[in-house]
């Protein structure tokens with residue numbers, strides 16, 4: 435675990451992606467709203483649109499006062515505009531009524547409109563520095579390849595993956611560790627992993643299992659969909675197909 439996190443953070447020091455919501459002076463509003471927008475959308479796509487969005491809607495109050503039609507029109511370029519407009523507006527109305535202050539307790543955070551496990555974790559991490567994982571399909575893919583695959587299909591309810599992700603982000607500064615995992619999963623341990631240049635391959639379960647397959651004359655698996663079809667779906671060797679899961683940035 436320590437080896438994994440220290441190698442990942444070394445990689446992140448030289449390869450981190452720069453986004454507006456990661457700026458040191460990014461407000462809590464910016465951080466949380468960006469996470470809502472990043473769901474099911476590439477970070478690079480959101481990054482292009484984000485500056486104009488926060489210029490028009492710089493805080494919870496302005497967002498709560500936006501009409502649904504305006505919000506939908508504004509969000510159209512990044513897709514899922516109806517759903518995103520409704521989610522953001524509902525959350526903004528609740529937060530404006532709370533004068534922009536998030537509740538302290540997790541039960542109350544979860545009771546905010548359109549706050550699921552992922553956004554709830556993001557709120558706890560950004561607001562209070564809690565070591566909670568931003569566990570999406572990308573983080574799940576990296577953790578499962580390196581440590582071994584989960585038990586349940588839905589990452590939100592898989593106890594092994596949830597515990598594992600929680601432990602990993604608790605070893606270093608949680609925000610940086612979460613970002614390191616997301617960036618690494620996007621550019622190295624992507625759907626088609628770049629194992630040959632990966633700094634984690636020495637101890638990666640997936641790499642070791644596939645190196646064995648390659649030396650024994652079987653083909654190297656390179657695609658996530660192949661993991662699910664592989665007979666090697668037991669823990670430590672491969673990744674299950676991910677369905678009905680929380681998704682976010684790539």
Ligand code: SF4
Nearest residue numbers: 623627629632635638
């Ligand atoms: S060796 Fe390959 S599968 Fe393992 S973490 Fe690196 S890129 Fe991912």
